[in-house]
Amino acid sequence: MHLLEHHDLRAYYGDLIGEIAESHHWPAHRVAETFEHRPVNAPPFLAPANWRVDALKVAFLLRTADAAHIDSQRAPWFLFALRQPEGISQSHWLFQAKLGQPTRTERGELRLSSGSSFATNEQQAWWLAYETASMIDRELRAAESYMRDAARPTFAARAVEHIATPEAFATNVRTSGWEPVNVAPKIGNVAKVIANLGGAALYGDHPDVALRELIQNAADAVRALRALGGIDQHEGKIEVALSRDADSTWLHVTDTGIGMSRFVLTEVLLDFGNSLWSSDSLLSEIPGLASQEFNAVGRFGIGFYSVFMLGKRVKVTTRRYRRAADDASDQWLLEFDNGLGDRPTLRRPASSEELLRSGTKVSVMIDDRTLENVLFASGHDPFSDHPDLFYLDESDEDITEFARFTRVVASLCPTLDITVGARIDSTEVTVVKPNDWQTLESDELLLRLYPSTAAGVPLNCPLIDLREDSGLLVGRVGYVKGYFAHGITTHRGISSGSLSGFVGVTLAHNNSDLARNTSVPVASASAWKRCAKQWIDSTGHPDLEVLARIHPLIRDHDLPLYRLDGATLTKGQLTERLASYTELLVCGELDHDESSDDISADKFAEHLELRDGIVFIPIDTDELTESLGLAEINYVRRVESALKTAWRGFDRWKDEEAVIGEVNGIEIVREVMRYTRRAS
Template sequence: MHGFEQTPLWRHTLAPQSTDDPEREPREHLRSAYLQFRSTVEPLAAEISRSMPMFTDHSITHVDALWDTASLICGESFPLNAAEAFVLGGAFLLHDLGMGLASYSGGLTAIENDPQFDDLMASALARLRRTDPSARGAALERSAREQTVADLLRLRHAEQAERLVATTFTTSDGEGFYLLQDVVLRQTFGSMIGRIAHSHWFDVSDLRAFEQPQGSCIDHPTSWEVDPLKIACVLRLADAAHVDQRRASPYLHAFRKPTGTSHDHWYFQERLTRPRVQADRLVYTATRPFGRDEAAAWWLAYEVIRTIDNELRRVDALCADLDRPRFAVRSVAGADSPARLALYIRTDLWEPLDARLRVSDATQLIANLGGKDLYGNKPEVAIRELVANAADATRARRVHEGDYGGAATIRLSSEDGEWWLTVEDHGIGMAPETMVTALTDFGHSRWLASDMLNDFPGLLGKGFQPTGRFGIGFFAVFMIADQVEVRSLGYDEAPRSTHVLEFRHGVTGRPMLRQADFHERLRNSGTLVRLKLREAPRTEEGLFQTTNRRLSETELLHSRMTRLCALSDVDIKVQGPDDSQPVRIIQADDWRRISRSELFRRVYRREEASHLDRVVYDGYEKVFIDRARDLHDPDGNLIGRAMMASGWEIIHPDLRWMQPPEASIYVGGLYADEIKFCMGVFCGYPLTADRLRAFPLADSAEFRRWLEAQADSVGEGKWSDPVDLWYAGYLARGLDASAPRLPCAQSTRGQLNAHELREWLQGRGEVLLVAGASVNWFGQAGRSTQFFTFEGIGVEIPDHALIVGLNPAWFYPEEVRPRPRDERFVDAVEPPSGWDARTWWYDTGNFGSVGLVVRTIAELWEIDIVEAVNLMEPLAMQDDCDHRPLLETADGAGLHVTAIRMRRPGTDDIGESR
């Protein structure tokens, strides 16, 4: 006899009753059929552990234990007849079988052919790369595939359970069989058993689909009607509440060695004893307290018990509403607070205070982080986020349909003295429930939600990459507006299904969802966002943040949106107050094929520039046409068109106080950030959720290739002068390029590149590296360099001195590529005062132009870097003493400069080799 046959629920229904039981024969029939059903399922349930080894027990042991847990929850007087018990037992048997690959006739191939497989695989790869950016190749692919298979098995197991009663399995000799072999019972109850097994994955509210009872089997007593709703409730409660030692054997834990959250699941369930019933509550206890190192497992137990409590309460409410029998157990002791649960599941030497991160004032958080506190005083970000959403929806429809060329349209209009901004798309649109979650749940990204993957399978697998990924962008609209209206029509829906979500008081009021009036209906799927601007657009606080009257609102709209959307892969249209109809300003992805001149003018808009800026842009346009080069990703896709620029190429010497130029970085085709000492455009990826920091997509090899090519063109170009060359070298080496043709140091002979530096060093036993921040200089092509104090007084530089930047810049963001550090000096410690060569080299000196200079010195002196650094003599302010060398000046006053002196081993005091 099996253990479950001793449970009250079994004994009252399927077990033999009294000798004069009038229903003995049909009861024996059901009991025999169930035991056969169970014996056939048992080996299939054992296969689950092969597919999901990290999960707690889902074998026949778990199924048998559900009879016991259900008995506790139902109580002694719960009305359940033998036919209902048989159906319940069948649902117990089937409900988790879909978690094993063996339950799928097609095995792994069936899972890999699932419409969501590619989406989940793409998501797993992205997740693993975020966890370990260095992960590559077959190992990464294998790990992502394993995660995807596990995710899909868990996602599909409930619906697969519904199919299994009608599935034919085949023995080794080709004979077919069913899990439930009794034909009459399979035909009578098979469909119901499958649907109830599926239902344990439903939301409680969806159980109303089982509201109608089924009449009795023709071979059963009339009173043996079957209520599927009642049975579905028993299944979900018993399954939810079964968390104890029977599901987490310590021996299996030792063999499988689960990690992460799986480990915590095993750990807490291994400690929980069989729950008991006290009044109308389940009471969970543990065999021993949870210590400090086991706190994570305790908190997971708390969350699981809260879930069980919530299930019990919701099911009880459903049964009360539908006049169904109520269960004996309706809540869990201690679920209402960690301190109360600790009375039953004890902790050791720590207090279970609920110190989770929480938001006390969600409205204020959204107002802050959705607006200026996140994005700063940048109202144009509000348009960018709306356009990003519109572009994502349009791109999603294009991927889904395979051929769709919709546009995002931006309108600015004045109505009765009020300014209105509208952004519209004809993408996939949103159903009413999606509008609510996507536009009111701060931090919820619709593109990664399960309903999106279900409604549009294959999007991620086909390469769809949404620009908006964090669920915060829409809230940027409240920086510029309080009154916002969103109309949307879901894909493949009729116009009458258009719904409107209205925000009448920003984030402080409760939004209202309603069906669109006739005149508000959208004729095609898509979304329209309309907002009343808080300030007139052409004010310092307005959308354009300008009081310039030279351009109209329409001209400003065209200019700003052209630059903002310059790399968009969907068509962009705008309509200002002076436009009779929308005007297309960007054709999808045309930046890849338009001329360099047109691209330059698109990004560096001349309409709003001052006369001086326009002169500068006219000069730079010529340089850009001559020097800009393309960047590509590993698949050969164009991801940049740019050039290096110091900022002085075409600037008159009298104007060299101007800021260096910057290239624009675009994320999802929309402006995000800039990179100094370049001009042009780069496709990039965001470094922050607000997309105000970004970096080019090019990998280090491609970026270095482009930099080296730029360095060569700068060194040979007709536009280059010594200042231009100096800053180009500064940029290139700050991005880890060698740039051998660009200068790395200044000498009395002029600028020195890598080859010239080697020639200059020949025969020298002493070198003085003078900090470039100590002196000013001026150079012209073909002439020696002149040095000055910052007051303009001439300085005499010793013949053995090199002017170098002792603190080079590292232009990569640290999260993209940390600055290189020489780990041989990792133990070096900065002294309390003064300057130490070893710490300087470890943190700063070993890259950039100065790194190239020091390595060249070490190579020519035939010493290693460690010895070279140890030879360095810092000449700086040290311990209130001034060790800086004094250089002669034209006025006789002299100039103290910070420097590093290096003497070759075996060199005398006057710098000559012995």
């Protein structure tokens, strides 16, 4: 059965009907551009007929009539009582039930009025009525403007009466017991808010983060085109380039992705806080993408604005994979000459600026100081200030600008599934191949992850595959001694933070914070456990500090984590050794204390001699185990368990301070727990 039973009418007008119906959720400019030149003559079977269908007029007529259809006939009280709607539905029903029939004033305005007033407990319904009336006003004004521009007669109603302010609207839609004053949050200086929330105030003094955001946007664009079938799953490329002339240096990020229409470039990209991938515009702009289960990395709609951390002159050149129906050009160029201080310019690119294939090119003029900050970026590299953790094979001065540039680019997208190239003028190299992180040698991968360490082999550390039970590779990790051992986390290939407890890289969930500095690994606890076991088996006897970091992952293993009288012992070995003791002090693992130790940290680490008769235990839970939801291991209870077995009974005295060792004759004092053996 068909809503339009007449076959000939349905066959002749069906496409137009469907298109006009779909246009209800389009932006008004697209409606105008799509239907302005679409007059449809009467079908032959109705001849003779001298009339035609004006698609533009019909589209705007249905659009505005549907928007303005709010009155009590649509929301009768009897059905309200039967259905008892809640929440926003209740407010919608309530305000429509109070509204009377719309009328037109002599000034060509649509008058909306209510018979009864809105009480204090009906404020939300009143504000919803005002917001809906404002929406109707926008639709009427848009229809007026576009139909006049298209040389069409305009509608008799051109706006909504008394819509300028809530107070004015209350003239016809009255309130009782309260005043409709608009106290909603306002943004007076939009440019300042964008600069603060989309730049250094959010990301800190790290201009390399802006480059990361541009690479992330480029990756989303390439994956979107893959999802649509525009290119194969292994195709697509991102290029990060520097170009110089006599007066300036430009940084370019170019992708061969989906590109943007004029509307997306000017309306969505510049709408701060609105991401295309999560907006309603996605359905009309890229039909079919949502059904492909495409998941973008970007979701906050603020990453593009970080580009102004790099410079004020910015150009965005784009070529959509398929020209939008309402676009007058294949390509567009949006140009900012003075950052957010002035309005940008939209134009068609010159022949020398055009892209050869679909995609987007973001170019920013960058000064020497900012470029230097990018080239020496530490990003999420926690080793940058601690070269003692590395084995270097070349001096910092030996590294060329090109080498620095390529390393920084690779570090921002170390596990990407898209080819990434880096170029300075005519010198070009591929820095990331799709998913090559899975097969790189350990030293190559570590150098990619920690670029600010200068050069050479960053860590003499083999990496172990982090795999799920299914065999899925979700990371490559290793463990080293040092408080600053932090691994890099990535989401969909883009660097997304760091996490203490290991070195290497692990895939992670999408960031929950705007600055994208923290993310949680996707690997399960069983995958970490398996990896930790393999690490211990492959390294023999790792450092005690490393063992303490790994232990929560394999808590059922009795590792040598207890130090007593110069020996490192397992719990079983400790139990045997304690049988000959009658008193014992227990102290947490040692760190240098600047406030109480009258020596340097280096001397403390090199020359500390511990007293006998004291068990030293690890006490801190690592950030990694916390992120995995693993409970802290209570080593005090484990020592007390060993004491019960060795002594049968013991007394624990109040915690006290005691000398636990010395450095070059200087006593080191720490708080300890004292235990004495109880007589049989």
